[in-house]
Amino acid sequence: MGDDTTQDKIPTRRDYLKYGGAIVGGGLLAGCAGNSDQESTPTDTATQTTAQESETATTTPEPSYTAEISPVGTVTLEAPPTNVFTHFPWFPDMATALGQGETVNYLWWDGTAAALEYFTAGMDGVEIAWADQAREYGFTKEQLYELDSDIHLVDPAWVTTEDNWNQADVNEIANNVGPWFGNYYSCYHGASPEKWADGYEYNTLWELFNGVASLYGERSRYEALAAVHDHLLGTIEERRPPESERPTVAYLSIQTDLSAIYALHLNAPGYWNSHTRPLGAVDAFGDQEFSGPFKRIDMEALLEVDPDVILALWTVTETVDFEQMEQNLRDDPVGSELTAVQNDQMHVQGTRWQGPLMNLFQTEMTAKQLYPEQFGAWPGYENGDVYPEFSSDQQLFDHERVADIIRGDIDA
Secondary structure, three states: OOOOOOOOOOOOHHHHHHHHHHHHHHHHHHOOOOOOOOOOOHHHHHHHHHHHHHHHHHHOOOOOOEEEEOOOEEEEOOOOOOOEEEOOOHHHHHHHHOOOHHHEEEEEOOHHHHHHHHHHOOOOOOOOOOHHHEEOOOOOHHHHHHHOOOEEEOOHHHHOOOOOOOHHHHHHHHHHOOOEOOOHHHHOOOOOOHHHHOOOOOOOHHHHHHHHHHHHOOHHHHHHHHHHHHHHHHHHHHHOOOHHHOOEEEEEEEOOOOOOEEEEOOOOOOHHHOOOHHHOOEEOOOOOOOOOOEEEEOHHHHHHHOOOEEEEOOOOOOOOOHHHHHHHHHHOOOHHHOHHHHOOOEEEOOOOOOOHHHHHHHHHHHHHHHOHHHHOOOOOOOOOOOOOOOOOOOOOOOHHHHHHHHHOOOOO
16 A cells, blocks of 8 residues: 655556646647747758647647546546456446457456347357456455456446445555446436435436447447447337337346246336337336335236236346246246236346347347337247347348447448
């Protein structure tokens, strides 16, 4: 640890990242003094030209690696990060979308990689480079020092709620290793810790992605992907059926053996619902109040709302055996009475831990599951499947265009 009483403190990496550009810029400007008021000679002209070229160089905008987000504020990097710490899985998804997946040095839960591999399996040249970086939940200061990351894509407000972390620890890492950047409580519009509550703002998934893209210097990729996303949302808005014709839907996390069932609100704010909310289906649990983002229920409570459709989270990962879960519902004396079970309207989902890539595919998938007449039928799922290869006229967004953007062929 550094001694705060030291007079001549050695600049930390954070100091360098924050001020390095200004120091370099000042040095260049200091070398631009010319003699423009004197009569030019060949030598003077050459000197003047050199000075003008130098001045032009200093006034040409440098690439910006700056982003602002609540509760962190403004973060500026001197160069694109090449060693990036993440914890929650939407950030590795973002890195992959920007063609920067190999920069991720840490994440929690390898099921995210399995889910994203399911969705992107048909995209040539798109690899989940961070699949082998998954670790256990949580992290320590010692790990962050060892990883020596350029940036930590984690909300510092959330970090202070974890065991063995406090505000001083968060500040220490920001000063001695690299800055923080994240906004965890936007995922379900939860309450941030009291210390951070004043001015804590919520972001959409794509606003958060915008900030990460800026830090990587990947504005072109972001803007191209955002255009695809905007077009997808426009297609859904234009073609989804009127409210009176939309099904009731239970958005659930169900253990394979049915030992635990958790309900989530279908149209709740936050980026956990960024693929279901635009579809505007009817939440089977309506206005029931949950004490948090989800609520544990039993089979009787599920039958009481009796949804037309069940969307089952985690079922394209190894966390849940979807085919066995379906069979267990059919065999259950209460579950077998559910309308969704009787009509074979149980559908797979990825995870709510989605970044922009998973969001695009999950929005398309869920649209087909809920509104087959408008968007084309979902073909079903068997364990081990990869995402269906829809023909171009059945795709709700251009899959190949997304693959091109990830590979860097933005103008393709």
